[in-house]
Amino acid sequence: MGAFGYVAPGSLDEALTVLSEHASLGKRAQVLAGGTDLLVQMRGLDREPRTIVDIKKLAETNRVDIGAQEVFIGAAVPSAVLNENQALVDLYPGLLEAADLIGSTQIQGRATLGGNLCNASPAGDSIPAMIAAGAVCVIAGSGGTRELPVEDFVTGVGTNALGADEFLVGLKLPAPGPGTADAYLRFIPRTEMDIAVAGCGVSVTLDGSGKCTAARVGIGAVAPRALLVPAAAEALIGSTLDDAALQAAGEACSAAASPITDKRGTDVYRRKVVGVLCRRAAAIARDRARQA
């Protein structure tokens, strides 16, 4: 392995200066959050010398703010910390169950939602759940701050929308209104510590009569990137989330999928499984929304 540099900026401006100086000199810099993907990659396929920019010392990336309208989760907050925040678990049980599926207790002590997203694996567990919850990326760069919905952030397998002088500061989520709840389910061949064969996040809003007035459905591990499935949401909206509506939403997810075949499952199998997961996750979200 060649020589690596390491910097741990103490401010957002300092971090941006390091990134933009490297970008303008054509030198490579890479952001480090928890390192649970990055260190594995450094030891394996990607040994190219570069400067590692640790964002764990920044105030902005360590913030968790729960407001009446909006919630902010900093990009350096490990999922173990999120999962111990009962207010967050109450607001987004689906997103937090996705965070709680990532690796082991040890991995969760380091792993962040931001790292899961920026790593841009098709099977990243939190990504469909963030899509369902309506999460928006807050991105800082030398030109200022911009926002991008999570469903538009990942551009392909292992690639994302960040420029070389940009990094993810955190995620903004709309605070769920009354009658709103989410759920996330994945299927893996083992009981834990495996990569999803398929995953599905669903968020629904019910009115006082139990009719679904809003929904978002995200699917993962069944396409080069996690997808928002508007057709699945349309199948749910206007219904009471009865079996027929759940079935139609599941079919929409299967139709939206374009999976690969590998040792974990064939494309046909994955397409079927994602439909089943959508039905089940939507039923869980519905039951939670009735109590919300």
Ligand SMILES: Cc1cc2nc3c(=O)[nH]c(=O)nc-3n(C[C@H](O)[C@H](O)[C@H](O)COP(=O)(O)OP(=O)(O)OC[C@H]3O[C@@H](n4cnc5c(N)ncnc54)[C@H](O)[C@@H]3O)c2cc1C
């Ligand atoms: C044993 C093991 C089990 C795992 N199990 C799962 C699992 O079940 N499900 C799952 O989805 N994943 C799993 N993972 C993968 C990994 O733990 C997650 O993807 C994790 O969320 C990554 O977060 P991190 O903070 O460690 O990211 P890092 O490793 O720090 O970063 C990952 C990538 O994102 C970039 N990056 C990170 N943060 C930012 C930022 N703020 N701005 C710009 N770029 C950034 C880095 O440069 C790097 O390219 C597992 C990993 C291991 C080692």
